[in-house]
Amino acid sequence: MTKSIIPLLYEQSPKLRKLQNAIAQSQNKISLKGLVGSARSFVVAEAFRSSDKPFLWILRDKEEAAYCLNDLEQFFGEEIVFFYPGSYRRPYQIEETDNANVLLRAEVLNRINSRKKPAIIVTYPDALFEKVVTRKELERNTQKIKTGDTISLDFLNEVLFEYKFNRVDFVTEPGEFAVRGGIVDVFSFSHDQPYRIEFFGDEIDSIRTFDVETQLSTEKVKKITIIPNVENKFSKESRESFLKYISPATTVFVSDLDFLEERISGFFEKAKVAFAELSEEIQHSHPEKLFTSPENIRAELQEFSLVTFEHNQHFTASDDLVFHTRPQPAFNKKFDLLLANLNENEARGYSNYLFCSSEQQAQRFHDIFDQIGKSVHYQTLVAPLHEGFIDDDEKLACYTDHQIFERYHKFQIKNGYAKKQAISLKELNKLTVGDYVTHIDHGIGKFGGLKKIDVEGKQQEAIKLMYGERDILYVSIHSLHKISKYNGKDGAVPKIYKLGSAAWKKLKQKTKSRVKKIAFDLISVYAKRRLDKGFAYAPDSYLQHELEASFIYEDTPDQVTAT
Known part of the structure; x- marks a missing residue:
C-alpha cells in the first residue's frame, strides 16, 4: 500500500476539525491531551494540511525533534518540513560551532524570508x-544573483570578503x-552544495x-542567494529571538511548555557564568544580546496561536481537546x-496498519503470516514511524515494525554537507609537501603542493x-580520480621512478x-562447484523470516541484496 493513504486516516476526524477551526482563530490557546507516540505527528500533519498558516513545533530535545521531523517527512517530504537545530554546544564557545547545523539554521531563515508557501519548522x-x-540585517547581508545579471567579478569578490568568506x-x-x-565557486551557508x-x-x-x-556540476539553477555565517557571535549585527523572526501568523505547537522555560532558564544562567569568566581583552556581547531569556520566551509565545500537548502550570487553554490513544x-x-x-482489533472494528522501514520488512511480514497459515487482517505501509499507537476514537491500530521486532530505529537528518567531510579535495588540502601519492598512469610520486x-x-x-x-607532473583538479594517497607497508619507503620509465608499466x-591468476583459480573452483551435486535446502520458514526481521539494527545495503 502506498503512502497516499496516510492523510486519509485522520481526514474525517471530528476532533481534527475542531482543532482546525480553533487554529484558524488568531492567538487562540489550545490544549491537546491523550496523544501518545506518533499520533502527535498525525494530528500536526492533518492540521497543517488544511491550514494556510506556517507551523512551528517545539519538542523537548534534539532526538525527539528529529524523530518527529522524520514522521512529518513521511507526510510531506523534505520540501515542506524543515529542521531548525542549535548551532553549538556551549555559550561563547564559537570554535565548537557545527557548520552542518549552521547550514540548516540558515536554510530555515532563508526560507522564511523567501515568502514561499507555509512550511512546518x-x-x-x-x-x-x-x-x-x-x-x-539578513536581507542586508544577502547577495541575490541570477543568470543574466550584470555584476563585476571584482564586486562579487569584495562582497564575499565583506561576508568574511575565505x-x-x-x-x-x-x-x-x-x-x-x-569562474567563481562559492559555498553559501544557505545551501548544502556549493555554486559555480x-x-x-x-x-x-x-x-x-x-x-x-x-x-x-549537479544541477543548473537560475537564481541563488549567498548568505554568510548567520551564527557568528563576534558580529555586531542586531539580533532578535527566533520567535520574533517568524511570521506572527505562525501556529506554535509545544510538547512541554514548562520544560521549555526550565531548559531556557538553565541555558541562560550558564551563559551568564560563561560571560563572567571571559577574558576582558576581547570585547564580547552580553548574554541578553545573544541569547533569549525564559521571560522573553513566555511573553513571546503568548502572541501566537499556541497548542500544547502537556499540562502546564502557566497556561490556560481556551479550547481543550481530549484524544484517546494508547501506546x-x-x-x-x-x-x-x-x-x-x-485479529482482536479486527473483531472490534479497528483497522490495522503495519508501518515498515523498507519493502523487505513489509515482505517479511507477508511471508511470516502466509507460512503461519492463519487468517490475519492488516495492511503494510512502507513509511517508518517513530512510535506506534492505538487510537480508540478513530479505531486505528498503527504499529511499527521496529517495535514489533525490537529493532533499533535511527533518526535521519538532512545533512548533505556532513556527507562531504571525507572528500578527496579536503584530503588533498591536508597533504603536506613530500607525502607519497600514487598516479594510476605514472606511478608513485611525491606531493609538491597546489x-x-x-x-x-x-x-x-x-x-x-x-x-x-x-621530473615534475602537473595534474588538473578535474583528474583527481587518477590520484590516491600511497598505502604501503609501514615504514617502507617506496621506489620512485623517472617519468616515462617502463618500471611502473611493468609493475x-x-x-x-x-x-x-587469482581470477582463473576462482573460476576453476566455482566450475567444480557447479559440476558437483549440491544439497537442496528447504525454503526459508517463517521462523527464518522472523529471525531476520528481528535483527536489532537496520540492514546494510549488502545485507539487503544478500537476503
Whole structure:
C-alpha cells in the first residue's frame, strides 16, 4: 500500500476539525491531551494540511525533534518540513560551532524570508535559546544573483570578503570561495552544495551547483542567494529571538511548555557564568544580546496561536481537546501474540496498519503470516514511524515494525554537507609537501603542493607531483580520480621512478597477471562447484523470516541484496 493513504486516516476526524477551526482563530490557546507516540505527528500533519498558516513545533530535545521531523517527512517530504537545530554546544564557545547545523539554521531563515508557501519548522529549546540576526540585517547581508545579471567579478569578490568568506584554491566547506579566471565557486551557508558562477565579461552566464568531491556540476539553477555565517557571535549585527523572526501568523505547537522555560532558564544562567569568566581583552556581547531569556520566551509565545500537548502550570487553554490513544503493545517478537492482537482489533472494528522501514520488512511480514497459515487482517505501509499507537476514537491500530521486532530505529537528518567531510579535495588540502601519492598512469610520486599554472593563457589550479630525476607532473583538479594517497607497508619507503620509465608499466602488468591468476583459480573452483551435486535446502520458514526481521539494527545495503 502506498503512502497516499496516510492523510486519509485522520481526514474525517471530528476532533481534527475542531482543532482546525480553533487554529484558524488568531492567538487562540489550545490544549491537546491523550496523544501518545506518533499520533502527535498525525494530528500536526492533518492540521497543517488544511491550514494556510506556517507551523512551528517545539519538542523537548534534539532526538525527539528529529524523530518527529522524520514522521512529518513521511507526510510531506523534505520540501515542506524543515529542521531548525542549535548551532553549538556551549555559550561563547564559537570554535565548537557545527557548520552542518549552521547550514540548516540558515536554510530555515532563508526560507522564511523567501515568502514561499507555509512550511512546518521542527525545533527544540537549545535552538530557540540562540538569537538570530533580524530580517532587515539578513536581507542586508544577502547577495541575490541570477543568470543574466550584470555584476563585476571584482564586486562579487569584495562582497564575499565583506561576508568574511575565505578565499581558497578549492571550495570544500561553507564560508569558502575560489576564483579561476571567469569562474567563481562559492559555498553559501544557505545551501548544502556549493555554486559555480560563470561570467561572460560582467554578465552572469550560468549558475550551477556542483559536487565538491567530483567537481562535476549537479544541477543548473537560475537564481541563488549567498548568505554568510548567520551564527557568528563576534558580529555586531542586531539580533532578535527566533520567535520574533517568524511570521506572527505562525501556529506554535509545544510538547512541554514548562520544560521549555526550565531548559531556557538553565541555558541562560550558564551563559551568564560563561560571560563572567571571559577574558576582558576581547570585547564580547552580553548574554541578553545573544541569547533569549525564559521571560522573553513566555511573553513571546503568548502572541501566537499556541497548542500544547502537556499540562502546564502557566497556561490556560481556551479550547481543550481530549484524544484517546494508547501506546503500541509489546509483543516481545512473539508472532502468536501479534496475530491474536491484530485479529482482536479486527473483531472490534479497528483497522490495522503495519508501518515498515523498507519493502523487505513489509515482505517479511507477508511471508511470516502466509507460512503461519492463519487468517490475519492488516495492511503494510512502507513509511517508518517513530512510535506506534492505538487510537480508540478513530479505531486505528498503527504499529511499527521496529517495535514489533525490537529493532533499533535511527533518526535521519538532512545533512548533505556532513556527507562531504571525507572528500578527496579536503584530503588533498591536508597533504603536506613530500607525502607519497600514487598516479594510476605514472606511478608513485611525491606531493609538491597546489600550484597555479598557465594553460593557453589562462590560470588553472593543478597538483604538482615530483618523480625521479627531478621530473615534475602537473595534474588538473578535474583528474583527481587518477590520484590516491600511497598505502604501503609501514615504514617502507617506496621506489620512485623517472617519468616515462617502463618500471611502473611493468609493475602494473605484473599485478594484472597476478590478478588474472587469482581470477582463473576462482573460476576453476566455482566450475567444480557447479559440476558437483549440491544439497537442496528447504525454503526459508517463517521462523527464518522472523529471525531476520528481528535483527536489532537496520540492514546494510549488502545485507539487503544478500537476503
